[in-house]
Amino acid sequence: MAIGFHGLFATHEAEHHDLVFGGLSLLIGSAVFAVDMFTGIEGAVAVLYSIALLFAAQAANRKGLMALSAAFIALTLFAFFFGHGPDPDMQAFLRLVVALASLAVTTALLVRNDEAKAELLRMNSALRESETRYRSIFHGTRVALWERDYSRLRHHLVSLKARGISDIKLHARDNPEFIRDCIQMIEIVAANAAANDLLGATPDHPSNCAMAGYIPPDSAAITEVLQAIMDGASHLEHDAEVISENGETKSVLLSIGFPDDTSAFNRVVVSMVDVTQREEARKTLAEAQAELSRASKAATVGVLSASLAHELNQPLGAIVVNSQTLLRWLAKDPPDLEATRRSAERILRDGNRASEIIKNTRSMLSATPPEAEHIDLNALLSETLTLMEHDLQRERTAVEIIQEEEIPSVPGIKIEMQQVLINLISNAAHAIAAAAAKRRLVTITLKNEHDGEHVLISVRDTGNGLDLEAARKIFTPFFTTKKNGMGMGLSICRSAIEARGGTLEARNHPEGGALFEIRLPKEKADA
Numbered sequence: 001m002a003i004g005f006h007g008l009f010a011t012h013e014a015e016h017h018d019l020v021f022g023g024l025s026l027l028i029g030s031a032v033f034a035v036d037m038f039t040g041i042e043g044a045v046a047v048l049y050s051i052a053l054l055f056a057a058q059a060a061n062r063k064g065l066m067a068l069s070a071a072f073i074a075l076t077l078f079a080f081f082f083g084h085g086p087d088p089d090m091q092a093f094l095r096l097v098v099a100l101a102s103l104a105v106t107t108a109l110l111v112r113n114d115e116a117k118a119e120l121l122r123m124n125s126a127l128r129e130s131e132t133r134y135r136s137i138f139h140g141t142r143v144a145l146w147e148r149d150y151s152r153l154r155h156h157l158v159s160l161k162a163r164g165i166s167d168i169k170l171h172a173r174d175n176p177e178f179i180r181d182c183i184q185m186i187e188i189v190a191a192n193a194a195a196n197d198l199l200g201a202t203p204d205h206p207s208n209c210a211m212a213g214y215i216p217p218d219s220a221a222i223t224e225v226l227q228a229i230m231d232g233a234s235h236l237e238h239d240a241e242v243i244s245e246n247g248e249t250k251s252v253l254l255s256i257g258f259p260d261d262t263s264a265f266n267r268v269v270v271s272m273v274d275v276t277q278r279e280e281a282r283k284t285l286a287e288a289q290a291e292l293s294r295a296s297k298a299a300t301v302g303v304l305s306a307s308l309a310h311e312l313n314q315p316l317g318a319i320v321v322n323s324q325t326l327l328r329w330l331a332k333d334p335p336d337l338e339a340t341r342r343s344a345e346r347i348l349r350d351g352n353r354a355s356e357i358i359k360n361t362r363s364m365l366s367a368t369p370p371e372a373e374h375i376d377l378n379a380l381l382s383e384t385l386t387l388m389e390h391d392l393q394r395e396r397t398a399v400e401i402i403q404e405e406e407i408p409s410v411p412g413i414k415i416e417m418q419q420v421l422i423n424l425i426s427n428a429a430h431a432i433a434a435a436a437a438k439r440r441l442v443t444i445t446l447k448n449e450h451d452g453e454h455v456l457i458s459v460r461d462t463g464n465g466l467d468l469e470a471a472r473k474i475f476t477p478f479f480t481t482k483k484n485g486m487g488m489g490l491s492i493c494r495s496a497i498e499a500r501g502g503t504l505e506a507r508n509h510p511e512g513g514a515l516f517e518i519r520l521p522k523e524k525a526d527a
Contacts, residue, residue, distance in 0.1 A: 018059040019059075020059075021055050021056065022055075022056065022059040022060065024052075024055045025053070025055040025056035025059070025060075025068070026052075028048070028055060029049060029068075029072060029075075032045060032048040032049050032051075033075045033079065036076070036079040037079045037082065046072070046096070046100070046103070047098065047103075049072040049076065049099070049102075050103060052068075053072070053107060054106070054110070057113070062114045062118075066111065069103055069104075073100060076100060076103070077096075138190070141192065141194065142194050143194055143271050143272075143273060144197070144199075144252075144272040144273070144274070145191070145194065145270070145271050146189075146191045146195055146269070146270045146272075147188070147189035147191075147269055148188055148189060148267075148270050149187035149188075149267065150186060150229065150258075150265045150266075150268050151265040152185045152187070153185040153186055153229065154262070154265050156185060157182075157226060158230070160230070168223055168230060169223055172223060182222070183215055189266075195272070198242070198250070198252070198272060198274055199244050200244040200245035214242050214244070215242065216242075219241060220238075221239065222240075224236060224238045228256070229258065233258060234257070234258055234260070235255075235256070235257050235258065236255070236256045236258070237254065237255050238254050239251065240253075250274055250276045251274075251275050251276045251279040252273060252274055252276075253272065253273040253275050254270070254271075254272055255271045255272075255273075256268065256269075256271075257269060315350035315351065315354040315357075316350070318347075318350040319347050319350045319354075322344075322347045322350070323343075323347060325343045326343035326347070356414070356415045359415070372411045372412055372413065373412065374410075374411065375409055375410050377446060377455065378403070378407060380414065380417060380418060380421070381444065383418070384418050384421045384422060384425070385399055387418075388422060391426065392425075395432070396440055397428075397429040397433075397441070398440060398442070399441075399443075400442070400444070402443065402445040402446070403445070407446050407448065408522050408523055409522075410521065412520065413500075416496045420493045420504075420518070421457075423489045423490070423492075423493050424459040424516050425442055427489070427490070427516075428442045428459055428460070428461035428514070428516075429442060431461045431464070431513075431514060432463045434464075435462075435464040440462065441461075441462050442459065442460070443458075444459055444460075445457070445458045445460075449519065453521060454519045454521055454522065455520050455521075455522055456517060456519055457517070457520070458515060458516065459515070460513055460514070460515045460516075461513045461514055462512065463513050463514060464513075465508040465512060465514050471507070474490060474506045475491055475494045475506070476491065477491040490504075500520065500521075501521045502519050502520040502521060503517075503518070504516065
């Protein structure tokens with residue numbers, strides 16, 4: 001009712017305004033006509049019609065003004081010919097021209113002013129509609145929005161830049177109170193309901209009172225905001241943290257669009273999207289992935305335990321044999337000290353190998369990966385074949401090494417690389433035994449790749465080769481062609497090689513048998 005009464009009152013007031021100015025216009029026009037018609041004044045009395053037009057402009061529209069101006073022109077002409085007859089003198093005619101020109105110019109100016117006023121009203125109306133829509137979006141959206149006044153802060157930062165200060169982080173480090181002072185310069189013009197909800201503000205204490213209590217002084221985001229303002233950036237997006245009323249720290253995505261017009265810094269729109277749950281989920285996922293990785297490593301070690309025991313049996317068995325041999329050499333009269341020394345060296349070698357196997361197994365469960373070494377492939381292959389000598393003799397399998405050029409060292413973990421070679425050579429020997437091949441030969445080839453950056457190690461057997469399913473799934477975990485196999489060996493071998501930047505591939509050799517190829521990056525000159 002109050003709104004309706006106010007609108008009705010405004011309508012009556014406008015009607016009263018039009019009646020007053022319209023009446024004054026007609027009254028003045030009538031008076032001017034009477035004076036021009038019935039008096040003998042020789043001046044350009046009709047010029048005074050312009051006053052009537054000025055009053056009429058307050059009440060009439062453009063068409064009304066033009067109609068009234070035409071009426072005044074007609075009255076002026078009528079009075080002129082009525083008073084001076086068909087043959088007026090030159091002075092009277094000039095006064096008529098002046099009066100008509102005055103009416104025409106006044107009418108033209110008033111019409112133009114009316115058009116400008118109408119355009120201004122349209123612009124104001126469009127501006128009000130735009131402001132209404134903006135306010136509706138501002139207050140209705142569920143995105144936290146603020147209008148902040150950065151004008152004082154910008155002026156402060158511009159003055160600092162004029163003094164030669166360009167690095168906000170460096171300046172803040174040297175001036176501990178700088179960030180806090182800058183935050184105090186930020187004034188909040190308005191905030192929507194979502195902004196209050198984000199910060200846990202209440203109607204008694206809305207979030208547009210001050211921003212200082214909600215921004216941590218050590219926030220990296222506020223430093224980026226200050227730097228962006230100083231550099232004249234047009235937009236900024238940054239992860240940030242805010243402190244709610246209850247002291248809870250929330251993660252938000254901050255977005256600010258800075259205006260091109262520096263005078264518009266008094267109303268800068270700032271948005272924040274609460275991503276706390278997303279960040280917590282991401283952190284939880286990262287922790288779960290790390291835990292899963294450790295569990296996977298532990299599972300891998302469990303699967304490899306049988307193979308590990310076998311590998312340890314080799315150096316431990318060798319230590320026992322060499323110890324017995326050493327005792328026999330010492331029991332001689334006189335003792336054979338040279339043979340004793342050789343046995344002791346072999347005991348030391350096998351003991352170090354057992355220690356390396358255990359150390360590598362522990363590193364697989366550790367969060368810190370072992371450091372890479374410089375691996376001499378020739379020495380590694382020779383040591384590996386020495387360790388596998390008993391197994392190869394049992395399988396009645398010979399090993400042939402083909403190397404036509406010098407092979408540089410490669411980066412990696414020696415014990416891992418040795419386990420890969422043992423696995424591939426052992427698989428080749430088993431494949432030959434399963435095929436009951438007449439020619440029991442494992443061929444190992446070492447050569448430099450054509451690209452000059454990789455070394456190729458190939459292991460070929462004389463077995464039956466890979467069938468279609470095996471060729472497709474050979475590196476798939478838990479896939480095996482052995483009756484008692486677990487299907488983890490080749491999968492782990494490929495993972496170990498790929499972790500060092502290499503590749504492990506399998507295919508059938510054109511002349512028969514399976515062929516496994518390892519490509520490893522060479523040692524860099526500046527490594």
